[in-house]
Amino acid sequence: xxxxxxxxxxxxxxxxxxxxxxxxxxxxxxxxxxxxxxxxxxxxxxxxxxxxxxxxxxxxxxxxxxxxxxxxxxxxxxxxxxxxxxxxxxxxxxxxxxxxxxxxxxxxxxxxxxxxxxxxxxxxxxxxxxxxxxxxxxxxxxxxxxxxxxxx
Amino acid sequence: xxxxxxxxxxxxxxxxxxxxxxxxxxxxxxxxxxxxxxxxxxxxxxxxxxxxxxxxxxxxxxxxxxxxxxxxxxxxxxxxxxxxxxxxxxxxxxxxxxxxxxxxxxxxxxxxxxxxxxxxxxxxxxxxxxxxxxxxxxxxxxxxxxxxxxxxxxxxxxxxxxxxxxxxxxxxxxxxxxxxxxxxxxxxxxxxxxxxxxxxxxxxxxxxxxxxxxxxxxxxxxxxxxxxxxxxxxxxxxxxxxxxxxxxxxxxxxxxxxxxxxxxxxxxxxxxxxxxxxxxxxxxxxxxxxxxxxxxxxxxxxxxxxxxxxxxxxxxxxxxxxxxxxxxxxxxxxxxxxxxxxxxxxxxxxxxxxxxxxxxxxxxxxxxxxxxxxxxxxxxxxxxxxxx
Numbered sequence: 001x002x003x004x005x006x007x008x009x010x011x012x013x014x015x016x017x018x019x020x021x022x023x024x025x026x027x028x029x030x031x032x033x034x035x036x037x038x039x040x041x042x043x044x045x046x047x048x049x050x051x052x053x054x055x056x057x058x059x060x061x062x063x064x065x066x067x068x069x070x071x072x073x074x075x076x077x078x079x080x081x082x083x084x085x086x087x088x089x090x091x092x093x094x095x096x097x098x099x100x101x102x103x104x105x106x107x108x109x110x111x112x113x114x115x116x117x118x119x120x121x122x123x124x125x126x127x128x129x130x131x132x133x134x135x136x137x138x139x140x141x142x143x144x145x146x147x148x149x150x151x152x
Numbered sequence: 153x154x155x156x157x158x159x160x161x162x163x164x165x166x167x168x169x170x171x172x173x174x175x176x177x178x179x180x181x182x183x184x185x186x187x188x189x190x191x192x193x194x195x196x197x198x199x200x201x202x203x204x205x206x207x208x209x210x211x212x213x214x215x216x217x218x219x220x221x222x223x224x225x226x227x228x229x230x231x232x233x234x235x236x237x238x239x240x241x242x243x244x245x246x247x248x249x250x251x252x253x254x255x256x257x258x259x260x261x262x263x264x265x266x267x268x269x270x271x272x273x274x275x276x277x278x279x280x281x282x283x284x285x286x287x288x289x290x291x292x293x294x295x296x297x298x299x300x301x302x303x304x305x306x307x308x309x310x311x312x313x314x315x316x317x318x319x320x321x322x323x324x325x326x327x328x329x330x331x332x333x334x335x336x337x338x339x340x341x342x343x344x345x346x347x348x349x350x351x352x353x354x355x356x357x358x359x360x361x362x363x364x365x366x367x368x369x370x371x372x373x374x375x376x377x378x379x380x381x382x383x384x385x386x387x388x389x390x391x392x393x394x395x396x397x398x399x400x401x402x403x404x405x406x407x408x409x410x411x412x413x414x415x416x417x418x419x420x421x422x423x424x425x426x427x428x429x430x431x432x433x434x435x436x437x438x439x440x441x442x443x444x445x446x447x448x449x450x451x452x453x454x455x456x457x458x459x460x461x462x463x464x465x466x467x468x469x470x471x472x473x474x475x476x477x478x479x480x481x482x483x484x485x486x487x488x489x490x491x492x493x494x495x496x497x498x499x500x501x502x503x504x505x506x507x508x509x510x511x512x513x514x515x516x517x518x519x520x521x522x523x524x525x526x527x528x529x530x531x532x533x534x535x536x537x538x539x540x
Contacts, residue, residue, distance in 0.1 A: 023287045055288045055401070080309070080408055082301035083354040084293060092293030100294040100353075102302060102403055112289040112403045125309045142291055 018090040022137035029056045031069045036141030041072040041131045043107050054109035074131035075148060076103040079110060083120040099123050103145055117146035159376040160245030161386035162535065163255075164193025165497040170367030170486045171336035174266045178207075179219040181261030181368035185493075186220060189370035194383030195255065200372075202226030202256030204244050206236035206490060216259065226253035233524025234437050235394065237369075237492035238531030242392035244373040254374060258496075261368035262488035286400040297361055297440070299402045299526040301353035304442035306408040308355060310457065315355055317460030318441040319346035322359050322483050324468045325438060329480025331509035336363045337484045346441075360441040362482035362491075369493035371500065387500045387535050390517070391424025393417075394531035402526045409457075412530030413450035413521060420519075420532035421452070428452040431534075432515040433502045434474050435495035437523040438481040447521055448474065451532065470510050478502060478510035492522035496533065503537045 025033045032055070035042040043052045048065025060067050081101035087093050099115040101123065115123050116132070128151035131143045166188030168181050176184070182205065190196055203224040205213050213229035228243050230236060237260055244256035307313050323343055329335035346359040379386035395415035398404035421427060428451060436447045445459035453474050454462040461467075468476035477483075479498045482491045499518035501507045507515075520533045 021291055023291060026284075028285075029288075054403075055285055080302045080306040082294075082298045082305060082356075083351070084295060084298050085350070085354070086297070086352045087293055087295050089293070095293065098293060100292050100298050100302070102408075110403050112292055112294065112401070114292050125305065136291075 017094070020091060020134070020136050020142070023140050025139055028058060030139070032056050033140035035069070036133050036143050037135050037139065038141070039133045041074045041105075041143050042069045043072045043105065043109050044068065045070045052108045054105075054111055073106045075151070076105040076129050076131075076145065078102070078115065078123060078125055078127040078129060079104045080125060081115060081123050101145070103129055111143070113143060113145050115146070116144050122147065158249045158251065159539070160248050160373055160389040161376050161379045162241070162371050162389065162496070162500050163374050163379040163382050163384060163386055164189045164191070164195065164372035165500045166192050166370055167334070167486075167494060167497055168261065168368040170334055170488070171363065171365035172265060173263055173366035176263060176366070178261050178263050179216060181263060181366065182216050182259045182370070183220060185261060185368040185370035186257055186259045189259075189372050190257070192384065193372045195372060197222060199255050200224065200257045202244065202247060202253035204228040204240040204256055204258045205260060206231040206240065222257075226256060232394065232396070232529040232531060234439065234490045234492050235522030235524040235529045235531035236490055237496060238392065238520055238522040238533045239394045241371065241373060241389065241496060241533055242394065242531065245389040245392065248373055248375050254378060256373045257370065258373060258493065259368065259370040260490065260493035262490070263366045264489045265364050265366045289401040289403055295353060296526070297356055298353040300440040300442055301356045302402060303408040303446065303527055304355050304440070307442065307445065310409055311460065313445065313460035315347045315357075316343050317464050318355070318360055318445060319343040320464045321438065321441040321444045321468065322346050324463070324466060324472075325477050325481040325483040325485075327469060328478050328510050329484035332480045332485050335480040335485040336365055356440055356442070362439050362487035363484065365486040365488045367486045367488040367494075369497045371493070371496055385504060385537070387503045387537065388539055389533065390426065390536045390539070391420045391422070391534040392532065393419035393423060394529065395419075396529045398526070398528050400526060400528070405527060408527075409446065411446050411450050411523065411527045413447050413523070413532065416530045416532040417451035417521070420534050424534035424536070426517060426534060430517050431474070431519050433478065433499070433512040433518045434476045435478070435499045435518065435520045436476055437491060437495065437521060438477055438483045439487070439491075439523065441483070443523055443527070444468070444476065446527070447523065450530070451519070451521060470512055475510070475512045478507050478512065490524070492520075492531070495520035495522060496535075499533075499535050503535060
């Protein structure tokens, strides 16, 4: 009669599970998605001034110098986080509650991500985290983060 | 606004019916608000030579002009999200002062509630559809509420802001809404009601979030010279400014506790020749309770970090530190998606002494501040009963 999970008026969802969304690589970002696909976290570093940045861009944000992709440590700390308790969009509505966080990487750039591998209530600002990867297409992966037991 | 001969004023304002308009198209909401704002000014569409509006399709203003049967020689559809209408009025003021237009109609219309209903409530979040770089924050199941929750969490961490302080914003808005017969939610609420309502995205509860409505609003911008023959006492556009820090990627916002209001506010106040102390009443975009706390700080009504204490104890009520959102705001009265136009209408009504039960006595200077996107844009408009 009534389905408790989907919003009122929505019929029971019998569709197959929906995969995580996958980014479509473009000339600025393809190396980033490919690296994550292969289990690496990379950031851009300026050849002229040494500044680091994400997301990938054509030039350095600080000085417009040329940039290279360089390997990052995969270590970071939680700058802020929220526990999502309402989202009607698939596939996320089946994962509620889950943590969306902004993580400051050791190399400087800040990324949005999910903190996984722990209970939502164990996440806090300042929590040391490390990257873990999930391939979401043949050409792209994403960097999720888990608590870094070696630094907590 | 400028020191030139021509001076921009708001000569007419109106809202459409709200908050539920299942019998009207989006364009008809524009039309209803436009007719009423023009009638308020004592004008008709035949007097309009400029049109400014914002929506979610390219050539949006052109479409509204066609629907209204207008052939304007000035068009603006700058879209900065919820702050668009403060920007459009700023631009319209420049246009009439420069002589590029005589009378600019600024309209907004939305049937978001009827069209999409509550499913829009958290702003989607499925991801994978974002254009260009916006994909970077669109992969994580984050929601619109989640973005503001991230800012709220960070503000609480840095400054000790409490859920109860955030809740105080919602409680005051509801007090104001109780006096607005059109308001979507009018039953009084307490701080306890807010903090015990369902968490949508920690630390934001359901009652920390704006309502979702149908509705529209409009205003007429012209010159003081033209307004001298019109129906209402003019309200002067004393100063305006806008700013942006990022687009849809909250990860690109340099500091989650500092919004673009920190740039637009001081600029607009300087252009108006006023300070925050001169402001009698404020209409501040209240998509979420945290939005208001951040905005009162960034506009300089209190120091950074003191916004929580500022909004407590009826700080935003009439008679409080800064009477704010005297129509009940987006949190209780009406939030059709881009609420900025409503802020201007209520600011003008306050300056005319037409605000009814929530009238601020002898209000002479009002501020309308819009916030758009994911705290991405801010636009400040300073309005006054006379030129200082």
